Amino acid sequence: xxxxxxxxxxxxxxxxxxxxxxxxxxxxxxxxxxxxxxxxxxxxxxxxxxxxxxxxxxxxxxxxxxxxxxxxxxxxxxxxx
Amino acid sequence: xxxxxxxxxxxxxxxxxxxxxxxxxxxxxxxxxxxxxxxxxxxxxxxxxxxxxxxxxxxxxxxxxxxxxxxxxxxxxxxxxxxxxxxxxxxxxxxxxxxxxxx
Numbered sequence: 001x002x003x004x005x006x007x008x009x010x011x012x013x014x015x016x017x018x019x020x021x022x023x024x025x026x027x028x029x030x031x032x033x034x035x036x037x038x039x040x041x042x043x044x045x046x047x048x049x050x051x052x053x054x055x056x057x058x059x060x061x062x063x064x065x066x067x068x069x070x071x072x073x074x075x076x077x078x079x080x081x
Numbered sequence: 082x083x084x085x086x087x088x089x090x091x092x093x094x095x096x097x098x099x100x101x102x103x104x105x106x107x108x109x110x111x112x113x114x115x116x117x118x119x120x121x122x123x124x125x126x127x128x129x130x131x132x133x134x135x136x137x138x139x140x141x142x143x144x145x146x147x148x149x150x151x152x153x154x155x156x157x158x159x160x161x162x163x164x165x166x167x168x169x170x171x172x173x174x175x176x177x178x179x180x181x182x183x184x
Contacts, residue, residue, distance in 0.1 A: 019108065034124075040130060044131055048139075056143070060147045075133070
């Protein structure tokens with residue numbers, strides 16, 4: 001069940017990729033935020049599916065990196081205005 | 082299949098549905114502000130539902146604590162991120178159109 005849910009969730013990255021490629025640069029930043037949240041959930045779900053407690057460190061490290069990384073993009077792009 | 086398994090399954094698939102809806106909303110949104118609403122949808126209710134599913138399935142354990150910690154980062158960071166993005170977009174719009182003709 002968990003592995004199937006993880007595989008289904010990966011489909012949610014396709015709209016993020018489409019918006020990144022076809023939208024404006026700010027649309028791409030928002031798509032990056034959504035992709036970060038989706039990937040965090042995918043990592044949690046896959047960790048449950050593989051039944052390895054050590055795998056849960058990966059989403060715990062990824063989540064703050066995704067948030068801070070997207071914030072860094074926003075701050076840097078805002079300075080170019 | 083016990084009650085907890087059913088509850089975990091319901092929470093998990095609800096979270097998956099919310100995440101997919103948020104991703105689909107990215108395509109449907111017409112402006113950056115519309116898309117920011119879907120970013121909030123992907124960052125808050127979806128991960129909380131999945132973390133609740135992990136909690137129901139695993140009980141109070143290391144994986145549950147780590148999952149809620151990861152979701153906590155999303156819960157704490159995404160509102161600030163959305164606000165910063167909206168302010169930056171608004172600043173760029175104002176810079177491009179100082180007279181505010183485009184509202």
